[in-house]
Amino acid sequence: MRLLFITSNRLGDAVLSTSVLRHFIETRPELRITVACGPVAAPIFEAVPNLERIITMPKQKRGGHWWHLWKSVVSTWWDVIIDLRGSATAFVLPGRKRIVLSGNDDSLHRVEQLGRLIGVLPPLMPHIWVGPDNVAEANTLLPAAPRPVLAIGPTANWPGKMWPVERFVDLVKQLRAPDGVLPNAHVLIAGAPNERDAAMPVIECVAETERTVLFGEHSLLTVQACLARASLYVGNDSGLMHMSAAAAVPTLGLFGPSRVENYGPFGEMTAYVRTDRNYDEIWSTANYRAQDSEMYDLAVEKVISAASELLRREGN
Known part of the structure; x- marks a missing residue:
């Protein structure tokens, strides 16, 4: 059949x-x-x-x-x-x-x-199947447990959906600080192969020995196996965000010019935070052909607060 x-x-x-x-x-x-x-x-x-x-x-x-x-x-x-x-x-x-x-x-x-x-209500969670080889490869790319892994998705398929990269840099530093929610976490930074340059400030803000960088060097199933090891994922509205949610790890999506009610990260271990402007306010002036971020009015402090609340909620 x-x-x-x-x-x-x-x-x-x-x-x-x-x-x-x-x-x-x-x-x-x-x-x-x-x-x-x-x-x-x-x-x-x-x-x-x-x-x-x-x-x-x-x-x-x-x-x-x-x-x-x-x-x-x-x-x-x-x-x-x-x-x-x-x-x-x-x-x-x-x-x-x-x-x-x-x-x-x-x-x-x-x-x-x-x-x-x-006819399935409530719907099932999305799920990506991975093989044992992907899990084994992920374990060679990340440090052994129990060291926490902070996964970051700083890119997206349109610049308007990308939170300014310098704020990701600030976010990573604050989350990993001794008094942060994931002190000394190893950082996983991922995106599409053509997005590496846009993510370079985030990559370079973490010492080489403290980071794992995945921009097309490994299969998507290995990326998924790496995401499944994350203690927290924070990233823009993107395919990678949905992969993280499907891995059933705490996933915080950053939203501005896209509809959370349709495309928010789906699952019990997910949350979102959005710009001060709502979707309609953004699109009253936004231009899809523009290369500027429409996420400039999302403060780092607001994201840190949402990340902290998500981890508290999940008992991490």
């Missing part, structure tokens, strides 16, 4: 969609799974149980990526077809059950919307 799971190009949305895949893996263990998604998101599915195939869908002109997908899967009978991108593909493939997301409901968090789509 086979399941075709069509999900997002974007890493963050793909992470959130794993809540749906998790339900079918846990309730239908006989299903053999094919995942179709964008190339950036594809690596997070490499250790999915009963995985047969990952089909990457780099965007092509005139919807050529959909034609490529159809040709790749049309000769297979699918017991379940799940299309979270709302295409017509599910309806032109041979199969028994079709689940298609017709559009986003901005009154709900995306995970809650996906749970309603498959």
Whole structure:
């Protein structure tokens, strides 16, 4: 029996969609799974149980990526077809059950919307499966327990969503100080390969022996295994933030020009803090083409307070 799971190009949305895949893996263990998604998101599915195939869908002109997908899967009978991108593909493939997301409901968090789509309420937590090799590699990259690990995500896919980097520098110093909430913590700094330069001030503020830097040098599943070792994650609204939340570690998301109610970190061990301006106030003047941060009115003290409260809440 086979399941075709069509999900997002974007890493963050793909992470959130794993809540749906998790339900079918846990309730239908006989299903053999094919995942179709964008190339950036594809690596997070490499250790999915009963995985047969990952089909990457780099965007092509005139919807050529959909034609490529159809040709790749049309000769297979699918017991379940799940299309979270709302295409017509599910309806032109041979199969028994079709689940298609017709559009986003901005009154709900995306995970809650996906749970309603498959009739699972409350929804399951997103989850990224990792292999033993990823765990072993993470253990070589990080110090042995019980030393705490402070994970930082100082970048995002748009400069407007990035808290000014010098404030991350200040945050790291205060959290690791002798009177901070994670004194002498080892620092894990991560992001996409093309984001390393933007993160350099944060990288350079920590001694080389006190940091682990992951900007494409290792697989995303190894990054996930490293995040699972974190005592606290603090970062901008990004795919990495959702990966941290899926690892079930204390995760604090920093928000400004994106909707917390739809894309906040999801799970019991999560929290968020946002700019003094709300979403509508920011977008009354913001320009998506601009390269300036829209997070300038989020104070370091406000983030430290939220991080401290999150760790107190989790008993850390």
